[in-house]
Amino acid sequence: MRKSWIVVAVAALSGCAYYAPGGKLPLPETPQVRVANGKLIVVDQEPIAVPRGKRDFRITWQLPRGLQYRFPREGGIVVAESRDQIYGCQREDEFSYFCVDRNTAPGRFKYTITVLDAANGDKPLAPLDPWIVNDE
Numbered sequence: 500m501r502k503s504w505i506v507v508a509v510a511a512l513s514g515c516a517y518y519a520p521g522g523k524l525p526l527p528e529t530p531q532v533r534v535a536n537g538k539l540i541v542v543d544q545e546p547i548a549v550p551r552g553k554r555d556f557r558i559t560w561q562l563p564r565g566l567q568y569r570f571p572r573e574g575g576i577v578v579a580e581s582r583d584q585i586y587g588c589q590r591e592d593e594f595s596y597f598c599v600d601r602n603t604a605p606g607r608f609k610y611t612i613t614v615l616d617a618a619n620g621d622k623p624l625a626p627l628d629p630w631i632v633n634d635e
Contacts, residue, residue: 532562532612540614540627549602551634558631559597560612567618569593578610578631585610585631605633 525531527550531543542560549556560576562568570576575596578585585608588598598610608631615621 528556528558530558530560532560532614534566534568534614534616534624537616538624540612540624542612542627542629544629546607546630546632549600549631549633552602554602556600556602557597558600559591559595562594562614564594567616568624569615569617569621570596571613571615571621571623574613576610576612578608581608582606584608584633600631600633602633607632 525543527544527547530547533541533543535541547558549558560570562570570590570593572590575590576588576598578588578598582604584602584604584606585598585600588596590596609628610631612627612629614624616624
């Protein structure tokens with residue numbers, strides 16, 4: 500386990516792409532959200548890199564179905580200062596939340612992911628604040 504964390508740290512520091520199991524790159528359309536150690540929100544892409552030229556790009560964050568973690572009805576994904584680029588964020592169902600990125604201008608947009616722990620009375624986990632990047 501220690502060796503895998505070292506590999507992830509080296510890849511992150513060197514700017515290398517993260518490969519999911521099976522050697523596939525994560526898709527910016529469907530970032531996968533997990534909970535580690537019952538308390539840490541983890542997304543498989545940091546940042547989410549929106550491809551150049553893809554207008555009205557829909558991003559759907561997905562939690563594993565059937566587990567105890569859920570997105571809240573409101574506020575599951577909140578984008579700070581999107582400069583009219585990212586809009587329409589809403590829950591699709593308790594395991595998926597989406598936003599639309601106009602992707603008409605380059606920029607970096609901080610967002611917050613909130614996940615509820617249904618096994619603990621829908622207690623919110625500590626939020627995560629990653630980024631969406633429109634190709635510059």
